[in-house]
Every structure is written in structure tokens, then in C-alpha cells.
Amino acid sequence: MDEGIFQAYENEIQALEEEIRLLTEKYEDMQQESTFFSDEEILKAIKSLQGETQGETKGHESPSDLIAQLESLETDLSFLMEFTGFHFTSHSKKTVEKTQNRKVQKHRLSGKCHSLAFQLEFQLLEMQKDEKVSTVVSDLSIIMESREDSNVSKFVSRTEEHGDLLTFFRSLSTYAEWYEHRRHTFLHFK
Numbered sequence: 001m002d003e004g005i006f007q008a009y010e011n012e013i014q015a016l017e018e019e020i021r022l023l024t025e026k027y028e029d030m031q032q033e034s035t036f037f038s039d040e041e042i043l044k045a046i047k048s049l050q051g052e053t054q055g056e057t058k059g060h061e062s063p064s065d066l067i068a069q070l071e072s073l074e075t076d077l078s079f080l081m082e083f084t085g086f087h088f089t090s091h092s093k094k095t096v097e098k099t100q101n102r103k104v105q106k107h108r109l110s111g112k113c114h115s116l117a118f119q120l121e122f123q124l125l126e127m128q129k130d131e132k133v134s135t136v137v138s139d140l141s142i143i144m145e146s147r148e149d150s151n152v153s154k155f156v157s158r159t160e161e162h163g164d165l166l167t168f169f170r171s172l173s174t175y176a177e178w179y180e181h182r183r184h185t186f187l188h189f190k
Contacts, residue, residue, distance in 0.1 A: 085114045085173055101128050114176040115183070119143040122163070137163040 081087050088111035097104040103126045110119040121141040127134050140163045142156045152175070159168045 085176060086169070087112050096123065102126070113172050114180045116172070116176045116179060117145050118172065120165075120168075122165070137165055140165070142168065 088109065090108070090110045092108045094106045095103065096106050105124050105126075106121070107124060108119070108121050110117070112118070119142070121139070122137050123139045125136045125138060127136075140160045142160055144152065144156060155171060159171075
């Protein structure tokens, strides 16, 4: 066989193997996204949508009402993002374990607070006892842009140890706001 033809076949085989690998990764990502909701949640959503479409035919909510509601929600979200300074760019949730009274989900969240980028990974344990639901954050991992300020890295380490997301978001919001003020001030003097 001619060496050129053999090399062309080898290149085609490698290209096909790469395409198979990429399609396999894409399929696995889609499978993870489909586990985003449990079967029960999917069935509830289907029943809810069926009820809504039947309600629309009866005249309960018109498409214009739904559009107005969506615009109102978008306005509220925009206001909250401007007010808090948080702009979330991605979020993924994967159910790790689910029983009747207990659910463990792994969350990945990334975004910016003013100009400071951050990424969070954590597990959320939800336990239900009677009518009460309690949640616990564990395995918190925070990744932030490297900054010279050692106090920020100490704060991030403490927050990861305690798993306190509320304190993290409150403190990050305040720090990022003042960081922006300092940055603008230093730019003014340059």
C-alpha cells in the first residue's frame, strides 16, 4: 500500500476517534443535566404544564400576561444584580444521593461581584423530618482571582472551614465594593 494513502487513513481514523470522544463527553454532559431534576420533579412539572395549558384554554392566563410576568421577573433580577453587585455566570447542580428523607446535591457556581471573579463548589445536604427541612453546606471550596491581599485568602480559608455561604456573600459584596472604590481612586492618581 502506498504510504500516503496509509497516512490519510490513519488521519481519518484519528479524526473519527476524536469526534467519538467529543460526542461521548457531550452525551455525558447531557446525562448530567438530565439528572438535574428527579423523575418526581419532572412528572410534577409536566402535570403543572398540562394544568397551565388547560387553564390558558379556559382563559385563566393569556400569553400577554405571561410575557408581562416574565418581564417583571427580569426587571427584578436586574435590580437585584445591580443592588448586590453579584452577576452569576453559571450554575450546575448534580444530585449525588437521594432517599425519602435525605438529599445530597453537588453545586458549582461561578460569577463576579463587581469586578472580582469567584467560583464555588459545595455539597448541600437536605434532611426532612416531619414538616421541617434542614440544610447543611459541606465540602465548600472557594476559588477567587489571586489577589495580593493576604486577609482575603485568610477569610476564604476560614469560610471554607466553616462552610458559611451567607457570610461569604455578605463579606465579598462589601469587600468588592470597597475594592472598586480603591481601584478607581488609585487610577485617578496615576
